[in-house]
Amino acid sequence: MSTITLNLSPTILLTDNQFYEICQNNRDLRFERTASGALIIMSPTGGESGLKEANIITDLNNWNRQKKLGVVFSSSTGFKLPKGGDRSPDAAWISRERWQSLSLTERKKFPPICPDFVIELRSQTDDLEELQEKMQEYIDNGLRLGWLIDPQNRTVEIYRLGQAAELLYSPFTVSGEDVLPDFVLDLTSIFLEE
Structure with a gap:
């Protein structure tokens, strides 16, 4: 199944609680919501993409356990972005200070915060242009690095916040720059044939 987008607005305007309940009642699907209220429905990822995603999250989490600078989230986590969208990146990181500024209630549902760092891993069924728009939405909501x-x-x-996107062809690694100091992701296994 590929991604399906339902344009509900202006007929149906889901509240934050209604959107959260739809997600909880349909755990076999992944949902996102655009700032304009469109509901995005995604099926679970395939094995190869899931393996690559797990490896990326493992590397990010291992770095974070050593540095203790923030918290790492998987693709199961939805974030309520400041400008209205509800998005679930494949991997996300938020500085400890920003995470701790949220109340316990805010942390339990979809945290009302844009991550400092996100990774989106394109699967075979993902539309590249839609992912680029999603990355720009993160930037528009305060993302520092993606x-x-x-x-x-x-x-x-x-x-990067305040800059045009940079395109790298066949890089061996990417760096977390000043957002994730000393984090380097090895892309060798990610770029292996699927």
Whole structure:
């Protein structure tokens, strides 16, 4: 199944609680919501993409356990972005200070915060243009650094707050720069044939 977008607005305007309940009552699907209220329905990822995603999250989490600078989230986590969208990146990181500024209630549902760092890993069924728009939405909501990793084209688009996206062709690694000091992701296994 590919991604399906339902434009509910203006007929149906889901409250934050209604959107959260739809997600909880349909755990076999992944849902996102755009700032304009469109509901995005995604099926679970395939095995190869899931393996690559797990490896990326493992590397990010291992770095974070050593540095103790923040918290790491998987693709199961939805974030209520400041400008209205509800998004679930494949991997996300938030500085400890920003995470701790949220109340316990805010942390339990979809945290009302844009991550400092996200990774989107393009699967075979993902539309590249839609992922690029999603990355721009993160930037518009305050994301400091983001990577759009595209194994099919062997590229990485790097998104930085206040800058144009940078496109890298077949890089061996990408760096977390000043957002994730000393974090380097090895892309060798990500770019292997699926």
